[in-house]
Amino acid sequence: MKIKLKPIIILALGMAALSFSFIQTWQHYDLEIPRIWTTKALKDWELPNANPAFTVEPVSEEFYYALPERVIYKTYPVYHPDYEPEGYWEWLHEQDAQIVFDPAQLKTEADWIKAGELLFDYPIDTLGAVISAKHVRSKEFYTASGMPITPDGIMPFVQWVVAGKGKVYLGNLSCAMCHTRVMPDGSTIKGAQGNWSGDKAFAYGLESNGASEGDVQAITRFLFSSPWAAGDPHGKLLASGKEEIIAAYKAVPEGAFGRQGTSILYPPQAPNLIGVKDRKYLDHGGLSQHRSIEDMMRYIAMNQSLDFLNFYGDYNPIGLTKQELNNGKPIIFPGTYDRHSEAQLLAIAKYVYSLTPPENPNKPSALSEKGKIIFAEQGCVTCHTPPLFTNNKLTPADGFAIPDAHYSKYNIFDISVGTDPGYTMNTRRGTGYYKVPSLLGLWYRGPFLHDASLAKLEDLFDSARLKDDYVPTGFKPHNVKTKAVPGHEFGIDLTKADKGALIAYLLTL
């Protein structure tokens, strides 16, 4: 871990002054580039926390625009040591920095999308926030973390950033890191439910760097603590000691990721970004409304680590007080000290909107046609309504009482499907709801449900999962051997043949 674990980290205010000159640079474009971080727009963009006293309070407009803009350098692939071309490492160190994002060059929609892809692949952290340079160049890292690589031996989740001759950094936390799927044949699908073994790699980093108990506690607190949650589950985790905490990271399966503000106790399934343009709420709890491309830009701005600077009541994840934050003392914490320009955010959003699914190898058949009828008969269509296969509504989790004011503000379907309420009741991103997910592209996704607890679609329709002696096939908390995966019992009582037909249909979507 290269992260400095003693927080509050000081940075020259001069950088902030610099940023104002950048802001001017894109203003001559024909394309209208919205100003997204305004007090007005932020006011009702996000839903309240499940416990409304701890609702997100993001950094102010003034603070946001004082942050310097990101400079985007050319990046280079990272190879597994057995595949690295001879002399590659030395060659990298001879390269000059190349700045690759220049909005002046973007003349067409296609140019913007292409630039957006480049930004999607661009790591925002070069401090070794998750994986370090030393690790990716050692074979042991790959065996210990189970990190997938492509047939060319490329590890597609991180990149080398060249910031000047001899300044070669391992870049972490690109969008592609968590939103790329390596398929069983080694091909990759960008934007699909990511499946890098992120939390296992993180655990490996903590162990192999000899992180102290205090360090492991601190980083875990920054990432996940939500001390207001009933019973303070994260406080209990922190108190359980280094080995237990590391075991909790290791328990997160590929296809889920303990993103900041969520939890390794209730890890969110990595969402499929293909088709996200049509979704009305973002994150499993629907925390962020998605009413326009500006909302998507805000989402990207917020979740590239800016959320470490949020307040939840008086609580700030990295231990800041409101006074410290607003005293004009910017913070160096991976990704929080700079921001994407609005042109950059727009390009990323356009790229994400442009993602299309790979060709589905599962063609409609007599069996899937039978499944289509069952899908309608079982009432799946009420919530997973074609053509999006979601009604874009929020369903309350067990234990959440919907405030009256929400009915007119949000799109609510007032039925709990009874799945595990932990993520949405106990995390910083929790709203008390789970959104109805789209079923498009199920064939290249998994594990399933918001907590990635079920590896296969078959498991969703297996009644054995409702009993306490069940061994979840996907995420299973580190400290239990067996556990029921409750809720969403739709279709669970069908005959074996009907389940087969239903699944055949689901795989064609």
Ligand code: HEC
């Ligand atoms: C460290 C891993 C990680 C990185 C880096 C990351 N994401 Fe995500 N992303 C996630 C996870 C996990 C979720 C689900 C969060 C939740 O539901 O609480 C998510 C959710 C989303 C969503 C909401 C989708 C939906 O349907 O709810 C969007 C959009 C998104 N990410 C886009 C991006 C973009 C664009 C970038 C880069 C600018 C990015 N992400 C970087 C892990 C990551």
Ligand code: HEC
């Ligand atoms: C009352 C609304 C509702 C009905 C009816 C419903 N679902 Fe769902 N479905 C949901 C919600 C909400 C989730 C997400 C729950 C969670 O993750 O905790 C979900 C999740 C799923 C998932 C997992 C998707 C993923 O991304 O992990 C599948 C598959 C699914 N439903 C299929 C079906 C099928 C098939 C039927 C009919 C037999 C059905 N659903 C009926 C609301 C519904």
